[in-house]
Amino acid sequence: MISKNMENMLNEQINAELFSANLYLSICSYFQDQDLDGFANYFRVQSKEELFHASKQFDYIHAVGGKVTMKAIEAPETEFKSIIHTFEVTLTHEKKVTKSINNLVKLALSENDFATHNFLQWFIAEQVEEEASITNILKKLEMIGGNSSALYLLNTELGQRTFTEPKTNLK
Ligand code: FEO
Numbered sequence: 399m400i401s402k403n404m405e406n407m408l409n410e411q412i413n414a415e416l417f418s419a420n421l422y423l424s425i426c427s428y429f430q431d432q433d434l435d436g437f438a439n440y441f442r443v444q445s446k447e448e449l450f451h452a453s454k455q456f457d458y459i460h461a462v463g464g465k466v467t468m469k470a471i472e473a474p475e476t477e478f479k480s481i482i483h484t485f486e487v488t489l490t491h492e493k494k495v496t497k498s499i500n501n502l503v504k505l506a507l508s509e510n511d512f513a514t515h516n517f518l519q520w521f522i523a524e525q526v527e528e529e530a531s532i533t534n535i536l537k538k539l540e541m542i543g544g545n546s547s548a549l550y551l552l553n554t555e556l557g558q559r560t561f562t563e564p565k566t567n568l569k
Contacts, residue, residue, distance in 0.1 A: 400463070401511065403505065404464075405464040408459050408502070409459070411498060411499070412455050413471060414498060415452035415455065418451075419446075420445075423441070423442070423474075425441045428478045435557060437481065437553055439559060440535075440557075443559045443561045462514070481549075482539050482540070485536045485539060486536070489529065492532060499521045500522075535552075535556075538552055539552070
């Protein structure tokens with residue numbers, strides 16, 4: 399059983415993951431409008447990953463006898479100035495998500511809630527991977543500058559990304 403405080407914060411986290419999914423769909427649409435299908439694919443996959451994160455947290459709350467409370471999701475940004483801007487927005491957002499996961503870990507430790515602490519370790523690793531991936535693409539975009547051939551190659555590379563739902567032991 400989790401505490402009421404932990405239940406509330408995990409519910410907030412579900413809301414944040416669903417917001418992330420919508421933000422990345424919004425960015426996906428920005429790229430689809432420009433026929434940059436590889437970039438659009440990257441963000442569509444990212445959106446699916448966020449839905450998976452929310453679903454994993456949803457299942458965990460149920461598994462430990464808590465109550466899931468779905469709330470209104472804030473509207474994401476819909477206007478982006480450039481390709482680089484979309485990745486800057488993404489990195490800033492993911493750093494915010496990392497902070498909220500860290501705050502959940504701090505709460506779990508303060509409550510001696512070792513089960514939730516253990517559950518959150520997957521998300522700690524996931525955040526490291528997400529921030530690294532976005533930072534890597536940002537560096538590539540800085541190298542590319544205005545070179546359209548290099549941009550074409552990166553678009554092709556990002557088109558290869560696929561989503562495979564990781565196995566979860568909560569269902
Ligand atoms: Fe669910 Fe991008 O963190």
